[in-house]
Amino acid sequence: MSIPRSARHQPPRTNDPEGMRRKVLDAAYGLFQSRGYHATSIQDLMTETNISGGALHHHFPTKKSLALAVFKERVAPLVRETWIDPVQSAASLGRGIQSVFEGIIAGAEARRKISGCPLNNLALELSLVDRDFRAAADEIFQQWQTALGDRVRMTRGGRLLTKPARGHVAAFIVASYSGAMTLAKTEQSANPLRATAQALKSWLQARHLDG
Amino acid sequence: MSIPRSARHQPPRTNDPEGMRRKVLDAAYGLFQSRGYHATSIQDLMTETNISGGALHHHFPTKKSLALAVFKERVAPLVRETWIDPVQSAASLGRGIQSVFEGIIAGAEARRKISGCPLNNLALELSLVDRDFRAAADEIFQQWQTALGDRVRMTRGGRLLTKPARGHVAAFIVASYSGAMTLAKTEQSANPLRATAQALKSWLQARHLDG
Numbered sequence: 001m002s003i004p005r006s007a008r009h010q011p012p013r014t015n016d017p018e019g020m021r022r023k024v025l026d027a028a029y030g031l032f033q034s035r036g037y038h039a040t041s042i043q044d045l046m047t048e049t050n051i052s053g054g055a056l057h058h059h060f061p062t063k064k065s066l067a068l069a070v071f072k073e074r075v076a077p078l079v080r081e082t083w084i085d086p087v088q089s090a091a092s093l094g095r096g097i098q099s100v101f102e103g104i105i106a107g108a109e110a111r112r113k114i115s116g117c118p119l120n121n122l123a124l125e126l127s128l129v130d131r132d133f134r135a136a137a138d139e140i141f142q143q144w145q146t147a148l149g150d151r152v153r154m155t156r157g158g159r160l161l162t163k164p165a166r167g168h169v170a171a172f173i174v175a176s177y178s179g180a181m182t183l184a185k186t187e188q189s190a191n192p193l194r195a196t197a198q199a200l201k202s203w204l205q206a207r208h209l210d211g
Numbered sequence: 212m213s214i215p216r217s218a219r220h221q222p223p224r225t226n227d228p229e230g231m232r233r234k235v236l237d238a239a240y241g242l243f244q245s246r247g248y249h250a251t252s253i254q255d256l257m258t259e260t261n262i263s264g265g266a267l268h269h270h271f272p273t274k275k276s277l278a279l280a281v282f283k284e285r286v287a288p289l290v291r292e293t294w295i296d297p298v299q300s301a302a303s304l305g306r307g308i309q310s311v312f313e314g315i316i317a318g319a320e321a322r323r324k325i326s327g328c329p330l331n332n333l334a335l336e337l338s339l340v341d342r343d344f345r346a347a348a349d350e351i352f353q354q355w356q357t358a359l360g361d362r363v364r365m366t367r368g369g370r371l372l373t374k375p376a377r378g379h380v381a382a383f384i385v386a387s388y389s390g391a392m393t394l395a396k397t398e399q400s401a402n403p404l405r406a407t408a409q410a411l412k413s414w415l416q417a418r419h420l421d422g
Contacts, residue, residue, distance in 0.1 A: 035340065036336055116339075121336075124332050127396050128396070138398055172387065174394060175403055180386040185335065185339070186334045196382065202414070
């Protein structure tokens, strides 16, 4: 997955504390994705960013504070840009979900590498390690599901569902996408994403939730 | 998730190299589950098992060899016992899948803690780190999907499907379960598993794949 559009930046100027902070966040986001949180050391971040330990510590006093900022300022915007905004603005929920999958499949094949879903990667590695990490991951999963549940209410079948039932639909969509990304990452193939996109489509259609 | 039945053991006797090996595997499996591979040190394993570094090294010369043994001797049997065997012996595919979910939900609620799916946890943490880890995780995912695909062929709707189409069905089942476990672990609630079990049931029924 790429860095969220909102986070792309110009190279930092000298005496550009905000630029330096963004550079550290980008590097941490990238390394947490490719290696994981525990396998990334502060030394790795210093090497990657060419920023001193002191400057790094100034922005992020602990590795934990850096990870929480990655959740909030990198992972949450990415879920918003990749999933929430496109589904909200799509002509139909079914069409919106299909184009999200298509975009992710096309991106994975262009890069010839599947790094998995940043939220899933960090959520699985960190949810049992620290309650603040778990809360940060859970908050993003909840925003994602809430947005989908709201969109479900606008469909022909969704209007007839209770709020908890719409929540179940949203949970199923997020779960099947998340698991498909895990399979795709392990297999290094977009096939599980294709299988899941197709199956979700028929499931939504049968329940009149695609409108 | 608990340790696979086939791996439960008596406390090791003195001069019981096999017992010692099992003890190390059990401890590594548990720590990799609760903390992750990278966050578990050899020192942690020595403390947990009360086995010396030398003895540990005798059985597993590297941490990597230990992780590969955990995949093969702990994670693979668990997937077989939790998923493959029950689905193969169930009266119907739909019934088999529902009882797997019910068993996992009941277990999670009894333990009041959801550690996630051991295969998913390790696959996401390790797939990009080392190609042997990725191959080990992929092999288990493939066995799981092959067994499900074979079972799909025995259903009314599945008989009419091509082998790749049956593979898609299997991938969707594994993906939605896997993602539901990620959500359940992050939320520390069995609700995503319930939502997914219910949705999968209706999807299988509509395609006559539940028989």
